[in-house]
Amino acid sequence: MSSLLVRGGRSLSGEVEISGAKNAVLPILAGTVLSAGENTIHSVPKLRDVEVMKEVLRTLGAEVKESEDALTISSNLVDSCEIPEYLMKKMRATVFLMGPLLGRFNKVSISQPGGCSIGPRPIDLHLKGLRALGVEFTQKEDCLEGKTDKLVGADIHLDFPSVGATENIMMAAVKAEGKSVIRNAAKEPEIIDLQNFLNGMGAQVRGAGTDIIKIKGVEKLNSIDYTVIPDRIETGTFMVAAAITNGEILLNNVIPEHVDSVIAKLLETGVEVEYNQDQIKVIGTPEIESIDIKTLPYPGFPTDMQPQFMALLSIAQGNSVITESIFENRFKHADELRRMGADIRVESRSAIIQGIDKLSAATVEASDLRAGAALVLAGLVAEGETEVKNIYHIDRGYENLEEKITNLGGQITRLAD
């Protein structure tokens, strides 16, 4: 398996271009299945997760053509509602096909990874919402089949503002008969992007970005040409790269209001942040102040930025506490950062970080996408050469990471298998 070699000690400075948002493009690509036409999506990042989504769309019968940063999907050719097990196992985001396939064909079949109840991250809220729209689910060995004679609008209250459940329900409800309301909906910017995309196809969705989304079902959706929003987590990751290396980075193609909570926390650490409509400049400081963070649904501090901030706070002055309230088991990177000398104690859902002067290089493993990013950031400031293994996780969500870091003056190389 490939790994990344990161040599620490250089301040990162210069400009970086932020790519299209992974978490926006995945549901949008799935959503192209709703129209029986040719759809072009721009600003599509070249990521492993996008590759899997393309493979899923092709397996369903769609033709997917690539040009520069765009994908053109001929969804009229889709003739299957079955997502094979090996693709489900490759990426959880394949569940986003449930809503669109139900919306277009009134049926879907997905497999359950490992035979457990759809993996460690459940989809009960997705199923509850889809059931409310009239879908009946039956379990057949490792397969979960959903079907309905027709989708009918419903009033749905989510027990938790799940991003994926909100998106899946939206994509089915746009084709349901009558009106639907999703209450306690997720408010993430990716939900607004999905609403804009769906409305561009002729859907009638409003309220995204608030906790009540109202949808009036339509019979048919048209083709669309759509550009996805910039990636707010990649944005946050490069902001932390400037902070952790005491550098100065200008980030282009960003939406500053999407990273309000990240800006607020960086300012608390003593780092300088300036921004205009679509650029952010982060200017580091030699002494990072310790801070406390609690992850929350948007507009709270994103769980997807928690590992990167843990790396930063490892070299802060004093004691910081990070509380993870979205995922139960999202502190695996703490063990790896400890290998690099970090002083981190995990107690239940909190990590207590006692800042140290210097991290030291080690061989570490990325346990997931953002944990991998955190280890690369730690490597950029550690003494010596850090090897980050299992980087296929990083390739899931960061486009051209090495190139972008190298252009900013960082030293990072990929070791092939």
Ligand code: UD1
């Ligand atoms: C999305 C993001 C992911 C981010 C997460 C939280 C994508 C592709 N991924 O994931 O990067 O970390 O939001 O911001 O957009 N839950 C249930 N039942 C469900 C669904 C979720 O209990 O049916 C729980 C999950 O286990 C988790 C919490 O709700 O503890 C949040 O999950 P959710 O908001 O659904 O995250 P994802 O959509 O999977």
